[in-house]
Amino acid sequence: MSGHSKWSKVKHQKATTDVLKGAAFTKATRAITIAVKEGGGVTDPNTNFHLRLAVEKARAVNMPKENIQRAMEKAKGTDAQELHQVAYEAYGPFGIAFYIEAATDNMNRTVSFIKQTLEHQGGSMAGPGAVTYLFDCRGVILVPKETCSYDTIFGYVLEFGAEDVQEQEDVFEVYTAPESLYRIKTKLEEKNVTIDSSSVVMQAKAGIIVPSEKQEIIDTLVERLEQSEDIQRVFTNT
Secondary structure, three states: OOOOOHHHHHHOOOOOOHHHHHHHHHHHHHHHHHHHHHOOOOOOOOOOHHHHHHHHHHHHOOOOHHHHHHHHHHHOOOOOOOOEEEEEEEEOHHHOEEEEEEEEOOHHHHHHHHHHHHHHOOOEEEOOOOOHHHEEEEEEEEEEHHHOOHHHHHHHHHHHOOOEEEEOOOEEEEEEOHHHHHHHHHHHHHOOOOOOEEEEEEEEOOOOOOOHHHHHHHHHHHHHHHOOOOEEEEEEOO
16 A cells, blocks of 8 residues: 555645635636536536536535536536636656646636746746656546455456556545546446546656655645646646
8 A cells, every 4th residue: 555545635625715715616617617518518417427527526625516507507608718728748846747737718827827836946837748758647536445345346447447456545546548437437336336536637657756855845836836726737747
């Protein structure tokens, strides 16, 4: 076991102030808007899996049900916010690779924010493809350990064609191909497996282990980037 799941941290950061909560709700609304648009205007999470993931994220930050419903309805309208879904690549402190996902209505503003935030911590923007090759796009499903044994979840991984299962301190991480995430999640639910969360992530092919004091600097930079309403998620190769 290697400790806490890093994906638990990504999925379950709770907003502790009104400002952070407002930013979290804005991020969730933008994710819903993009999911509805990319899903051809479909606002049923049962038939639009990307929307289902976006709704799960919204619930994870305690976004009220009526706000979620309003965001879905507005997203399919002609007056929906025009958003760009963009990935930026960068190098942070100590040469660590950063893969930054954004959903923005003003790309110039977003780029300026990322650039200034990185440079303040000794990082810099990088060109397309500079760090992407260091990551794999994978689906990940988190299963609380107290609800399922390793042998059981490993059996399901083999049966359903998932790629891997890794045991962490509190959860099992079930890895899938991105296009198989919905199918395998549904199969696990049919087996009454409790699922904490599911998402598509950028996982480092070979994670770099850095001293704790350096990791704290990296984590602080990630947090500063994610404080922006424009930034959806930040992945690093640590």
